[in-house]
Amino acid sequence: GDSVTQMEGPVTLSEEAFLTINCTYTATGYPSLFWYVQYPGEGLQLLLKATKADDKGSNKGFEATYRKETTSFHLEKGSVQVSDSAVYFCALSEVNQGGKLIFGQGTELSVKP
Amino acid sequence: GAVVSQHPSWVICKSGTSVKIECRSLDFQATTMFWYRQFPKQSLMLMATSNEGSKATYEQGVEKDKFLINHASLTLSTLTVTSAHPEDSSFYICSVSESGWTEAFFGQGTRLTVV
Numbered sequence: 001g002d003s004v005t006q007m008e009g010p011v012t013l014s015e016e017a018f019l020t021i022n023c024t025y026t027a028t029g030y031p032s033l034f035w036y037v038q039y040p041g042e043g044l045q046l047l048l049k050a051t052k053a054d055d056k057g058s059n060k061g062f063e064a065t066y067r068k069e070t071t072s073f074h075l076e077k078g079s080v081q082v083s084d085s086a087v088y089f090c091a092l093s094e095v096n097q098g099g100k101l102i103f104g105q106g107t108e109l110s111v112k113p
Numbered sequence: 114g115a116v117v118s119q120h121p122s123w124v125i126c127k128s129g130t131s132v133k134i135e136c137r138s139l140d141f142q143a144t145t146m147f148w149y150r151q152f153p154k155q156s157l158m159l160m161a162t163s164n165e166g167s168k169a170t171y172e173q174g175v176e177k178d179k180f181l182i183n184h185a186s187l188t189l190s191t192l193t194v195t196s197a198h199p200e201d202s203s204f205y206i207c208s209v210s211e212s213g214w215t216e217a218f219f220g221q222g223t224r225l226t227v228v
Contacts, residue, residue: 031218034216036219041222041224042155042222043117043119043206043219043220043221043222044206044219045219046114046206046216046218049216058159071139080125089156089157093217094214095207098145098210099145099208099209099210099211099213099214099216099217100147100159100162100210101157101159101208101217101226102159103156103157104156104158105155105156106154106155108154
């Protein structure tokens with residue numbers, strides 16, 4: 001079945017450092033890919049998405065490119081802030097699954113001033 | 114995106130009692146809602162798909178008699194944890210989606226603690 005694998009956390013960075021969180025997936029079809037962010041004690045917020053190969057999703061300085069050849073969707077940000085501290089989830093959804101998401105295990109990011 | 118509200122945000126109950134969690138879609142009519150469970154420091158695991166006007170579809174390993182799901186209207190789905198036990202303590206999150214969508218929108222979650 002479909003699955004998502006993320007790099008393990010926690011990831012600790014200093015403010016203004018470059019961020020990469022790796023995500024790879026296994027899917028039988030042509031999924032849409034997502035990054036969600038979860039702040040402590042809260043639900044999930046959609047950060048960005050990409051629906052087909054070579055699409056780049058971007059939002060709030062975060063970017064991720066849908067790489068079909070490497071089945072990857074790595075999250076990047078050029079300069080992190082303390083307010084970016086959260087747990088980040090990579091997820092996929094197959095076209096015929098109507099919003100049913102398969103999540104990676106989540107990566108906790110801690111940004112120190 | 115869609116606005117989803119869960120209630121309550123947190124609840125503490127005694128072992129053996131039942132707890133109902135509500136998930137409301139505030140700005141559109143949702144034919145499909147999903148219920149996830151999240152243990153501390155872990156990912157979200159899909160429990161069931163709630164379909165308006167029909168029975169929920171449960172994922173393998175989820176006890177449907179323990180986790181009762183009702184989707185009686187296009188704006189409300191409820192999850193009832195029956196005869197709760199400490200091992201049911203968890204963070205429960207709902208999401209809504211629509212036919213033809215690929216993404217889903219999440220509620221803020223409900224922290225259940227069974228003592």
